Amino acid sequence: xxxxxxxxxxxxxxxxxxxxxxxxxxxxxxxxxxxxxxxxxxxxxxxxxxxxxxxxxxxxxxxxxxxxxxxxxxxxxxxxxxxxxxxxxxxxxxxxxxxxxxxxxxxxxxxxxxxxxxxxxxxxxxxxxxxxxxxxxxxxxxxxxxxxxxxxxxxxxxxxxxxxxxxxxxxxxxxxxxxxxxxxxxxxxxxxxxxxxxxxxxxxxxxxxxxxxxxxxxxxxxxxxxxxxxxxxxxxxxxxxxxxxxxxxxxxxxxxxxxxxxxxxxxxxxxxxxxxxxxxxxxxxxxxxxxxxxxxxxxxxxxxxxxxxxxxxxxxxxxxxxxxxxxxxxxxxxxxxxxxxxxxxxxxxxxxxxxxxxxxxxxxxxxxxxxxxxxxxxxxx
Amino acid sequence: xxxxxxxxxxxxxxxxxxxxxxxxxxxxxxxxxxxxxxxxxxxxxxxxxxxxxxxxxxxxxxxxxxxxxxxxxxxxxxxxxxxxxxxxxxxxxxxxxxxxxxxxxxxxxxxxxxxxxxxxxxxxxxxxxxxxxxxxxxxxxxxxxxxxxxxxxxxxxxxxxxxxxxxxxxxxxxxxxxxxxxxxxxxxxxxxxxxxxxxxxxxxxxxxxxxxxxxxxxxxxxxxxxxxxxxxxxxxxxxxxxxxxxxxxxxxxxxxxxxxxxxxxxxxxx
Numbered sequence: 001x002x003x004x005x006x007x008x009x010x011x012x013x014x015x016x017x018x019x020x021x022x023x024x025x026x027x028x029x030x031x032x033x034x035x036x037x038x039x040x041x042x043x044x045x046x047x048x049x050x051x052x053x054x055x056x057x058x059x060x061x062x063x064x065x066x067x068x069x070x071x072x073x074x075x076x077x078x079x080x081x082x083x084x085x086x087x088x089x090x091x092x093x094x095x096x097x098x099x100x101x102x103x104x105x106x107x108x109x110x111x112x113x114x115x116x117x118x119x120x121x122x123x124x125x126x127x128x129x130x131x132x133x134x135x136x137x138x139x140x141x142x143x144x145x146x147x148x149x150x151x152x153x154x155x156x157x158x159x160x161x162x163x164x165x166x167x168x169x170x171x172x173x174x175x176x177x178x179x180x181x182x183x184x185x186x187x188x189x190x191x192x193x194x195x196x197x198x199x200x201x202x203x204x205x206x207x208x209x210x211x212x213x214x215x216x217x218x219x220x221x222x223x224x225x226x227x228x229x230x231x232x233x234x235x236x237x238x239x240x241x242x243x244x245x246x247x248x249x250x251x252x253x254x255x256x257x258x259x260x261x262x263x264x265x266x267x268x269x270x271x272x273x274x275x276x277x278x279x280x281x282x283x284x285x286x287x288x289x290x291x292x293x294x295x296x297x298x299x300x301x302x303x304x305x306x307x308x309x310x311x312x313x314x315x316x317x318x319x320x321x322x323x324x325x326x327x328x329x330x331x332x333x334x335x336x337x338x339x340x341x342x343x344x345x346x347x348x349x350x351x352x353x354x355x356x357x358x359x360x361x362x363x364x365x366x367x368x369x370x371x372x373x374x375x376x377x378x379x380x381x
Numbered sequence: 382x383x384x385x386x387x388x389x390x391x392x393x394x395x396x397x398x399x400x401x402x403x404x405x406x407x408x409x410x411x412x413x414x415x416x417x418x419x420x421x422x423x424x425x426x427x428x429x430x431x432x433x434x435x436x437x438x439x440x441x442x443x444x445x446x447x448x449x450x451x452x453x454x455x456x457x458x459x460x461x462x463x464x465x466x467x468x469x470x471x472x473x474x475x476x477x478x479x480x481x482x483x484x485x486x487x488x489x490x491x492x493x494x495x496x497x498x499x500x501x502x503x504x505x506x507x508x509x510x511x512x513x514x515x516x517x518x519x520x521x522x523x524x525x526x527x528x529x530x531x532x533x534x535x536x537x538x539x540x541x542x543x544x545x546x547x548x549x550x551x552x553x554x555x556x557x558x559x560x561x562x563x564x565x566x567x568x569x570x571x572x573x574x575x576x577x578x579x580x581x582x583x584x585x586x587x588x589x590x591x592x593x594x595x596x597x598x599x600x601x602x603x604x605x606x607x608x609x610x611x612x613x614x615x616x617x618x619x620x621x622x623x624x625x626x627x628x629x630x631x632x633x634x635x636x637x638x639x640x641x642x643x644x645x646x647x648x649x650x651x
Contacts, residue, residue: 063454229438
C-alpha cells in the first residue's frame with residue numbers, strides 16, 4: 001500500500017480542509033500566528049480556480065469574504081486576537097444577515113499587540129461575547145493537525161447548513177505544530193452546500209425560515225430573477241428594515257433560535273476515560289493534549305481521572321458537560337488565560353462539585369505534570 | 382421597461398426628509414442604467430449606512446447594504462467572486478471619505494472594475510448633523526458649533542491620486558450632466574468614481590441659513606462650473622467653486638483582468 005502519510009503544519013491543514021470543503025475565496029490580512037493560512041491559500045486557491053486577495057486591513061478582509069459568499073462562493077478569512085477584534089463588527093453582520101463564512105482565529109497572547117509568537121487561549125469568550133447585541137456564533141476548537149483538517153471541513157458544512165458564520169478557533173501551538181498524518185479517510189467526506197429557494201421569485205421571501213428554522217438565500221447574480229435586499233438592520237421575512245417590536249423579537253429569535261434548536265447536531269466533544277471518572281479535567285486546544293496525557297498517567301497510578309474536551313466550544317455543550325461531571329467530586333479546568341472556560345464549567349456542574357481552575361498565562365504551554373499535580377492533590381483529599 | 386419598474390413601491394413612503402435631493406441621484410442612476418440596457422440579474426448594488434447608503438434599498442435590485450464605510454470592501458469580494466457582475470456602490474461623505482476612506486483609495490489603486498458614487502451633502506445627515514470631512518470651512522454642524530476649522534476633502538482629487546481610471550463630478554442642479562457622467566462611469570472598465578454634490582436642507586441648510594431647499598439647490602448652481610470653463614478661470618475666480626464633468630477617463634487593466642491572467646498562468650503550469 002502506498003504511504004499516504006504527510007508531515008503537515010496545523011495552519012496548512014486548515015487550508016487543505018478549506019479547499020476540500022469547497023472554499024474558493026480567501027481575503028485576509030497578515031498577522032502572526034495566522035499568516036500561513038493566507039500564504040498557503042494564495043498559492044493553492046488559483047490552482048483550483050479560486051482567488052486570494054490580501055486586503056488593506058482586517059475589516060476589509062472580513063467584508064470581502066462576506067461579499068464573496070453573497071455571490072454563492074464559499075469563503076474563508078484568518079486572523080489572530082488583535083485582528084479578530086477588528087473583524088467583530090462584520091462578523092456580527094454575517095450573523096445578522098445569515099451569510100455563511102468561516103473565520104479562523106489562531107490565538108496568541110493578548111490583550112493588544114501582546115505576544116505575536118506566544119501561545120495563549122485568551123479569546124475563548126470574545127469569540128462568543130465580543131460583539132454588540134445578542135449575537136449567536138458557532139465556534140469549533142480542534143486540538144491536532146488531523147482534527148484541524150476535519151474540523152475546517154465541518155466548519156464550512158455547519159456554516160452552509162445553518163446559514164451562519166462559523167469561527168474555527170485554534171492557538172499558536174496547534175497552528176504551528178507539525179504532525180505526520182494520513183488524510184485518505186476523508187477522501188469521500190460529506191460536503192454540504194446551502195439550500196436554495198424552493199419557491200419562484202415572485203413568491204420568494206428571503207428571510208422566511210423553513211420548517212427547520214433555516215433561511216434559503218439565493219446567491220446574488222442569479223439568472224432566475226430573485227432580487228432582494230441583504231442588510232444588517234432588524235428585518236422581517238422580506239429582508240427590509242423594520243423596527244417594530246414583533247420584528248425585532250422575531251429577528252433575534254430566528255438567528256439565535258436556529259443554533260439552539262440544532263445544538264445537538266452542532267455539538268461535538270471528546271470523552272477520555274470518563275465512564276467511572278471521579279476527577280474530570282475540562283480542557284480545549286493545545287492544553288487538552290497535555291490533559292489527555294495527564295489523565296492516562298493518572299489512570300496508570302490507579303486514580304480515576306477523565307477528560308471532557310469540547311470540540312464545539314459555542315454553543316457551549318452544557319448538557320454533555322453536566323452528564324460527564326455528574327458523578328465527579330472535582331472538575332479541573334486548565335487553560336492558558338486568567339480564567340474563562342472555568343466560568344461556563346461552574347455554571348454547568350453541580351454545586352457540590354469542586355471546580356478547580358489552573359491558569360497559566362506566561363506564554364508557556366501547560367504541561368501534563370502541572371495538571372497531574374492538581375489531580376493528585378484532589379485525589380488525596 | 383420603464384424607470385418605474387426599477388422602483389420597489391412597497392418600500393415607500395421615502396425615509397428621506399422633505400427637500401432632500403438624494404432621490405435626484407437615484408433618478409439619474411436609473412435613467413443611465415436603463416439607457417445602457419443592463420440586466421439586473423448580474424447587477425449588485427452595494428451600500429452601507431446613512432441616508433445615501435439607504436437609498437438603494439428602495440430599488441428592485443439585488444442590494445447588499447453593509448456596515449458603515451465598508452461597502453467597497455464587500456464589493457471587492459462580490460466582484461472577485463463573480464467577475465461578470467456589474468457592481469455600483471452608493472455612499473455618503475462618511476462612507477467614502479471618512480470611515481471608509483481606506484477601502485476607497487485601495488479600490489482605486491487596484492483599479493477594481495466597479496462604479497462608486499458619493500453623495501456629497503457636506504454633513505452627517507442621518508445621525509443628526511455632525512460635520513463631515515466635506516463640510517466647508519466655517520460650516521455649522523452639531524459637532525462644529527463654532528464653525529468648521531478642518532480643511533475638506535476633494536473626492537475627485539483623492540480618486541485621481543489613488544489610481545482610479547474614471548473620475549467625474551456631477552450635481553443635483555445640472556441633472557443632464559449628472560446622468561451623463563454616471564452613464565460614463567458605468568460604461569467604463571476599471572474603477573470609476575462620481576462625486577455628486579447634493580443638498581441636505583434639514584441638517585446642513587437649517588444650521589447654515591439655507592433651510593429653503595430651493596436656496597440650497599441655487600447654491601449648488603452657483604458653486605459649480607463646467608470643467609471646460611474652469612480651465613479658463615483664474616485661481617481667485619475658482620475659489621469655492623466645484624468644477625463638474627469628467628476629470629479623467631483613461632484605459633487601465635482592472636484587477637479582475639489581471640486575476641484571470643494569473644489563473645490562466647497558474648493552471649497552465651499545473
